[in-house]
Amino acid sequence: MEKIKTSKTGIFSGSFNPIHIGHLALTNYLCEYEGLDEVWFMVSPQNPLKTKTELWSDELRLQLVELSISDYPRFRASDFEFHLPRPSYSVYTLEKLREAYPDREFHFIIGSDNWAHFDRWYQSERIIKENQIIIYPRPGFPVKEEELPETVRLVHSPVFEISSTFIREALDAGKDIRYFLHPKVWEVIKNLRNT
Template sequence: MDTSQLSTLNSQLIRTGIFGGSFSPIHIGHLALANYLCEFGGLDELWFLISPQNPLKKREELWPDDFRLQLVEAAIKEYPNFKASDFEFSLPRPSYTINTLDKLKETYPNRSFELIIGSDNWANFQHWKDYQRIITENKIIIYPRPEFTVEDKDLPENASIVNAPLFDISSTFIRESLKTGKDIRYFLHPEVYKLIIKHYPKR
């Protein structure tokens, strides 16, 4: 297959961003970034890939898998370019990105998957399992995070920086605020806030 044929084939694939994370819980920072990548970044779809166990996080930091999935589904149901995915729930644990990407490409050959990570994660990317193969075999979209600057000239060919708005919000901040009784409804999608207050009023 020559270069022109490969380019034509790639253009026919559905550009699908993979936004993996614990989403414990999903908040407006996640949603605004994802919205930006679809509307301004050229993605056809963006999948929120809920991780059942991030190898770099402690298990006790996570809310139950099914509840986190439910929160994502509630947050994105009105936007057709988003999808909540429990794809990693059936994969061996802990979940490693390289294994997930390999399986996604095998399962959905009509899609071109692009990995979405923050500049903070890019700074520690060398600690990821088979990180060199991830870089070589996959497109990577890097979005800005506070205090972690990335220069285009320092990136490999398959990686690019997106100038998305910067939201300095974390799920840890959300959980800690809820534990102390703060009313932070405007940091969350209204449906997500309702579900959390209903099922986890003291978390």
């Protein structure tokens, strides 16, 4: 009997406040060059550590993700964490994903900046033991590949020095930064700013 191929699904979790071309280019690279069949953009709900004023609404952030990925069939927007107890810890999100989708092989995607202090994450050792982790490079946060655990791998993707903070600050300053955002996202944001 032929074995059914397991779908390799990347989990890219974040605030996406808002999603920008750096997010899209990175995950596009992971699908085309690093063996992932698809990437799910896991939009994180309101984080208790972030003030409500700096975080756009859950619904708007999810909508902007959906708009920006609609033309690429290997991307999917997910509100999975919206339905989990808060605060949402990655260890529990990944556990619930494995339970809900046993046919998928999940790969948790994080930046090397997060890997630098991963030991401070809630139940970090369990995350490493139970999950495949992909680290992508971030400026100023080198990774010693030879010291990585068996379940963790570093990819040599292009480095994108764009942050959502930069995007928000530019928008607040009235800058026209349309090429930093997906065209559909730019249109929505522009219309919101003009109302």
